[in-house]
Amino acid sequence: MTRKEMDKLGWDELDILLVTGDGYVDHPSYGAALLGRWLVHHGYRVGMAAQPKWDGPDDVTRMGRPRLFAGVTAGSLDSMLAHYTAFRKKRSDDAYTPGGMAGNRPNRACIAYTNVVQRAFPGLPVILGGIEASLRRISHYDFWVDNVRKSIVLDSKATAITYGMAENSIVALADAIRDSEDRSIRALRPILVNIPGLVVAGARKDIPEDAAVVELPSHEDILADPQALIKATLLLERQVHQNKETAIQESGGRLVIITPPGEPLQTDGLDQLAGLPFSRLPHPSYTERIPSAAMIQTSVTTHRGCAGGCSFCALALHQGRQIRSRSKDSILEEVERITEVKGWTGSISDVGGPSANMWGAHCASDQSKCKRSSCLTPAICKHYKVAQGDFVNLLRSVSDVESVKHVRVASGWRIDLALTDMRALSCMIQEFVGGQAKVAPEHQVDHVLKLMRKPGFSAFEKFLDLFDKESKKAGKKQYVIPYLMSAFPGCTDDDMRALSDWLRAQGWKPEQVQCFIPLPGTAAAAMFHAETDLEGNPIFVAKSDAQRLRQHGILMPTMGRPPKGKQHRGKPSFSKGQQGRGKRR
Numbered sequence: 001m002t003r004k005e006m007d008k009l010g011w012d013e014l015d016i017l018l019v020t021g022d023g024y025v026d027h028p029s030y031g032a033a034l035l036g037r038w039l040v041h042h043g044y045r046v047g048m049a050a051q052p053k054w055d056g057p058d059d060v061t062r063m064g065r066p067r068l069f070a071g072v073t074a075g076s077l078d079s080m081l082a083h084y085t086a087f088r089k090k091r092s093d094d095a096y097t098p099g100g101m102a103g104n105r106p107n108r109a110c111i112a113y114t115n116v117v118q119r120a121f122p123g124l125p126v127i128l129g130g131i132e133a134s135l136r137r138i139s140h141y142d143f144w145v146d147n148v149r150k151s152i153v154l155d156s157k158a159t160a161i162t163y164g165m166a167e168n169s170i171v172a173l174a175d176a177i178r179d180s181e182d183r184s185i186r187a188l189r190p191i192l193v194n195i196p197g198l199v200v201a202g203a204r205k206d207i208p209e210d211a212a213v214v215e216l217p218s219h220e221d222i223l224a225d226p227q228a229l230i231k232a233t234l235l236l237e238r239q240v241h242q243n244k245e246t247a248i249q250e251s252g253g254r255l256v257i258i259t260p261p262g263e264p265l266q267t268d269g270l271d272q273l274a275g276l277p278f279s280r281l282p283h284p285s286y287t288e289r290i291p292s293a294a295m296i297q298t299s300v301t302t303h304r305g306c307a308g309g310c311s312f313c314a315l316a317l318h319q320g321r322q323i324r325s326r327s328k329d330s331i332l333e334e335v336e337r338i339t340e341v342k343g344w345t346g347s348i349s350d351v352g353g354p355s356a357n358m359w360g361a362h363c364a365s366d367q368s369k370c371k372r373s374s375c376l377t378p379a380i381c382k383h384y385k386v387a388q389g390d391f392v393n394l395l396r397s398v399s400d401v402e403s404v405k406h407v408r409v410a411s412g413w414r415i416d417l418a419l420t421d422m423r424a425l426s427c428m429i430q431e432f433v434g435g436q437a438k439v440a441p442e443h444q445v446d447h448v449l450k451l452m453r454k455p456g457f458s459a460f461e462k463f464l465d466l467f468d469k470e471s472k473k474a475g476k477k478q479y480v481i482p483y484l485m486s487a488f489p490g491c492t493d494d495d496m497r498a499l500s501d502w503l504r505a506q507g508w509k510p511e512q513v514q515c516f517i518p519l520p521g522t523a524a525a526a527m528f529h530a531e532t533d534l535e536g537n538p539i540f541v542a543k544s545d546a547q548r549l550r551q552h553g554i555l556m557p558t559m560g561r562p563p564k565g566k567q568h569r570g571k572p573s574f575s576k577g578q579q580g581r582g583k584r585r
Contacts, residue, residue, distance in 0.1 A: 001048050001283055003063055015044040016174065017066040019113045020130075021075030021082075021105035022096040024050035024283040025293045028274060029301060031130055032073055035170055037276040042171050044068075050283070051097065051104045054112045057120035065124065068177045070117045071170070072158070073130030074109035076292070078520065080144045083107060086487075086515035086552075087545055088144065095295070099288035110136075114156040125159040125183060127173065128152065134163040134318050135521035137199045137258060138232060138249050139219040141529040143518045148222050148229065148529070151249065151256045153199050159185050160192050161199035162262075164240070165304060165319055167273065169197030169262035193246075197262025201254050211246040214239060219251035226530035233526040234373075234534065237309075241321055242368050264324050270304070271330035280341050298338050299350035299410070302326055302394070306354040307361060307384060308414065309374035311453045311534070312488065312516065312524035315354050321375060323361040323386075328394055332401060339403045351398055352411025357418055357428070359394065361386035373523075374453045376416055386417055388424035395432050408434035412483070415439050415463045416455040422466070429470040433478050437467065440483040443491065444499040451490040451533060452524070486555060487548040488516045489527040490539040496554040503555070515552045 001024060006014070016039055020032035028034050036046045047066070052059030060070075075082070076096055083091055083102060094102040106112035110133050114126050136152040153161050162169045176191045177183055192200045194208055207213060216235050217228035232249070239247045240261055247258040265273060280297055282290050303325040306315040335348060353359065363375070365383035375384045399407045409432045418425045429437070441460035443449055449456060464480060471478040486496060503510065518525035523534060531541045542548045 011045045014047040014066040017070045019049045019072045021109040023290045026279040029296045054106045069125040072113045074132035078132040079109035095292040098286045100291045111156045128158045129162040133161045140520040141525045214245045216249040230526040270326045302359040303353040307375035346405035348407045350410035355414040356409045356411035377453045388421035392424045392427045412438040430474040438481045442485045444502045445495040448491045484513045487542040487551040489541045496551045513555045
């Protein structure tokens with residue numbers, strides 16, 4: 001982060017500067033740190049400008065001009081989501097910032113940071129990455145201005161975007177820029193459009209001759225007809241899943257070229273990445289605690305991707321639907337390293353991923369021919385294979401590591417998968433809950449769940465019965481934390497009352513419920529904008545703040561004040577941490 005640290009390493013200059021909206025935590029859960037370690041592993045000298053000021057260049061120039069390029073990310077969250085609630089009120093906290101206070105990253109951070117870098121280093125290639133850039137790679141509905149915005153590669157004037165999980169793409173890009181004598185965008189464009197996992201602004205003549213091309217509705221088409229946004233979103237989902245097409249989109253006389261998804265890291269690559277020498281700690285220059293760093297310090301990520309494809313969730317669009325899992329040996333080696341970190345207390349806080357019980361899952365068919373939007377809904381695909389018992393055995397192996405006293409699964413569980421193996425689920429509940437199990441029924445009304453691409457509510461009711469029975473067998477008081485959502489597209493006030501009636505019948509009083517936020521690039525955001533389902537049928541959408549607040553208030557008449565009275569076994573407990581659920585998604 002400083003010239004002094006460069007001197008200690010014997011570096012006279014950087015090859016790559018990474019600019020991030022998060023505080024710098026050297027942990028594999030932080031994208032900038034992860035890519036930084038990966039690039040260093042591949043022979044590049046990398047500097048980090050964490051949460052630089054955006055009103056001047058000083059924070060990005062302190063280590064000098066990088067030789068190859070600057071990478072820019074808003075951080076672990078879309079910066080607008082980090083700053084504003086579902087009702088567009090400013091947040092006061094930021095879990096990825098030293099001290100936990102909001103205000104250390106700008107709105108639309110990718111655009112703001114790109115501007116700073118371009119002023120500091122004229123002519124230097126600027127490459128966007130991370131969740132904000134990835135989900136805004138084509139024309140997208142922006143909830144915070146209630147309008148459709150162009151691809152962020154155009155709005156930011158960046159050289160390119162690396163989208164999705166970009167380890168292979170960013171190394172290929174760094175190699176290409178290193179080997180180019182002319183590093184101007186004009187000279188680099190013909191090279192970049194041949195690298196998988198990139199978004200580049202250009203023209204039709206720049207499309208590789210042998211590319212299989214899918215053309216998305218243009219930005220102007222989407223402005224004229226909201227249905228075109230739904231079409232564009234579904235085509236982009238298909239491109240990510242089938243992994244072979246170049247997608248293109250006309251926008252204001254320019255062409256946005258989205259190369260086929262980069263080859264994801266498989267088990268060997270994920271193991272190699274996880275084995276890099278992360279300290280797992282915030283940078284030593286910080287004097288204040290970073291809340292998210294404390295939360296994930298003793299957590300282990302076992303896999304990437306999510307087969308659910310929920311219409312409101314960004315995971316499948318960013319990480320892909322196919323699960324890429326680390327080996328058991330790699331996971332156990334990471335646990336061993338965690339036990340050596342200063343402050344170790346004996347507890348592994350989480351072993352999991354986007355959905356904890358998808359570790360080891362895979363598709364047994366030809367994925368390139370699959371036309372499903374979800375592997376799990378309306379029913380679990382017959383080709384989707386997952387061994388819940390293997391996950392339980394992994395957890396038990398983690399428990400057997402010397403000095404490990406407690407192992408918990410704090411990541412969310414996918415209910416329908418859990419119910420496919422009652423024996424494994426019984427072991428999970430009795431041995432690894434740690435007091436609270438996070439599951440995501442989201443709603444109670446079937447037609448709303450269908451729009452969400454979620455399983456029917458009966459699965460949640462079956463899970464609750466089993467959870468209560470197995471907790472009693474273990475002699476433990478344990479609680480289910482169900483994620484619930486208000487104001488989803490297609491959800492009416494009557495639908496919210498139906499959910500409220502069900503909760504009341506159970507004697508449950510939620511303290512917090514997530515009001516739907518249309519995340520850029522998701523199918524649900526397209527439905528919210530078009531006011532139709534994905535087939536074009538009109539649906540009711542609570543769009544105004546008044547409508548959204550009314551639906552939210554049906555479940556939360558006190559708007560978050562905790563209910564009086566004692567919680568009972570099996571009753572869901574809605575902790576403050578649930579606020580972060582919408583942010584993570």
